[in-house]
Amino acid sequence: MTPLFPALAARADRPALQFGEDTLTYAELADDAGALVPRIAGARRIAVWATPTLGTAVGVVAGLLAGVPVVPVNPKSGERELAHIVADSAPDLVLAEPGVGLPPGLAATERVDVVTRATRSGPLPDGGSADGGPAPLPPEPSPEAPALIVYTSGTTGPPKGAVLPRRALTATLDALEDAWQWTADDVLVHALPLFHVHGLILGVLGPLRRGGSVRHLGRFDTAGVTRELSSGATMLFGVPTMYHRVAEALADDPALVKALAGARLLVSGSAALPVHDHRRITAATGRGVVERYGMTETLMNTSVRADGAPRAGTVGLPLRGVELRLVEESGEPIEAYDGETVGEIQVRGPNLFTAYLNRPDATEAAFTDGWFRTGDMAVRDPDGYVRIVGRKATDLIKSGGYKIGAGEIENVLLEHPGVREAAVTGEPDADLGERIVAWIVPRDPDAPPSAGELADHVAGQLAAHKRPRAVRYLDALPRNDMGKIMKRSLRG
Structure with a gap:
């Protein structure tokens, strides 16, 4: 079975992860993550205290190698939200960077420190081979095996844990390889949190699946974007707030303009990027921003293609393998591609989650004849491009x-x-x-x-x-x- 991360299995001697001054090659990542596998193997679930650090990335990779479902936990979670997530997911272990304090809500969960090359002073901890070398990586789990349990934002009640199988990860990341012409030569820079789809799955697991590398800024600032895009990075991922700050800074920052102009791909997601900011960035740099559309339960559904013209205000076409339709409130599919008729987006495909953890009622309610009801409202232009007009409940x-x-x-x-x-x-x-x-x-x-x-x-x-x-x-x-x-x- 093809491994989730081929370059990791091959222990390639090229950069994989960079968080500030802390870096790991694929060979080093395989060693550090592999050393954790014996410690976590057999656990029902593990939580990862998802700070924007190298240890978080290594802990998640270790869970994926071990075939243990990983629950990324937002370190800014409030007391009530954290209590709900811990009670609902019931992790056997919580992985965290050494020295990082955990809140009382995780006090009853056994802690495992994620030791990496950056924090290790001696040889590999338990998990190395008998001759002192690295342990072999485990066999690849089934495509239907749960990989991650990512909690929704909880806007309509307590957060729900979306169970994401391995095939959802590979389907989305391989579809984006096609849409974005993503290769092992790409170097991604971003500063997104690591407890959700955008920052963790696309922003860390995406480069690792391609065999490229990611440089995480820790905290977003335009100086960091300029530095990394001027020193070999080819792609930038961000949310609209970040691109707004970029747009505001361009007039007084020629180095930022030059850095963005030299990027291969600028991607915005998680919310709509205002057309005004699209236009300001394109006017200053000659580089358009590509938007994509996804959500926790579906991973990525659509995107503007890298080999197509970025079009402000749209999220592009359905990705390879994704079926998308718009439906009326009555449930009738909308056939018109007229750019005016508003309907709810429904999707189906290998990118979808399997269930909400412990919520069969919510899982059943989320689907209609195999189609997932996103709750997002959109229109389709005559060429099939999707334009989202907002959430059904609020927009x-x-x-x-x-x-x-x-x-x-x-x-x-x-x-x-x-x-x-x-x-x-x-x-x-x-x-x-x-x-x-x-x-x-x-x-x-x-x-x-x-x-x-x-x-x-x-x-x-x-x-x-x-x-x-x-x-x-x-x-x-x-x-x-x-x-x-x-x-x-x-x-x-």
Whole structure:
């Protein structure tokens, strides 16, 4: 059976992981992760305290080599959320970097320190061979074996653990190899957290599957992006908040402009990148940003291709092996590719999770005849490109008989020179059903654009019924760790 990480199995002598000054080649990663395998083999599940460190990456790889399901845990989890995840997943062990303190919620779980070349002063710990060399790596588990249990954000209740089999990882990462022309020559730079799909699966396991390397910044800043893209890195992964900071910095940072212009691929995900930031980055660097669309339960569904033209506001076409359809509220599939008809995205394919841990009811409710119901609303352009207009629960506004996606209104608001940040929600209205509300962070708090000015601005770019009926001003929009706007916090 083909290994998940061929370069690791071959113990290639080339860079695999770099976290600050800490680096490992594939051979060293095989040694360090392999040394952990005897310690964790046979466990039902293991948790990894997912700090942005080399130890986290090594711990996850060790779990995958051992065939033990890995639960990445957000180190910023609140007490209640952490208690739920630990009780729900019941890990036998928790892996963490040596010296890193763990919260009381994990006190009852046996700890295993992840010793790496960067933290080891002596020879390999238990797990080396009898002659002092590295232990052979275990055989590859079944494609259907659980690889990771990644918890959802819990916006509609306690977080659910999505059980991701090995075939979901390989299906997504190999489809992205095709879409992004991803090779062993690529060097990825990012600063994403390592407890979710984007930062861990795409950002660490993706390069390792290709046989390339990843350079993790630890903490995002444009200086780090400039440094790494100017010294051999070819790809940048980020979320919209990061690309917004990049766009803001370009005018005064020629070194950043040059670094981005020299990158092979810039990828944004986890939320929609505002069209305004797309255009600013492309205008300054000549390099477009590629967007893709995925979620915890499905990994990646669509992407703009590296060999195609980046198109602001779209997430591209379904990836190889992924079936995607839009459906009406009645459940009827939408056949029109007209760029206007809004429907819920449903997907099926080898990239999907197998179940929510301990939640057969939620698993059953998530599927319709084998199609996973994403809860995301979109339209399809005549050429098949998908444009997401928002979440069904928070971004689909039904006003005056129209179905309106909040995303397109937000993009237009962000083009107004007086707007720094914008979010759009709906709220009950006796006449319209719902009225459109714009939440605005002005560029100049002392002279914000008026509600009438913003309504006219939207009506001039979109249909008049999409103009905001109310405008509320904020100092900042509430966001989660991934930079996504927490719209439920704006209601009420």
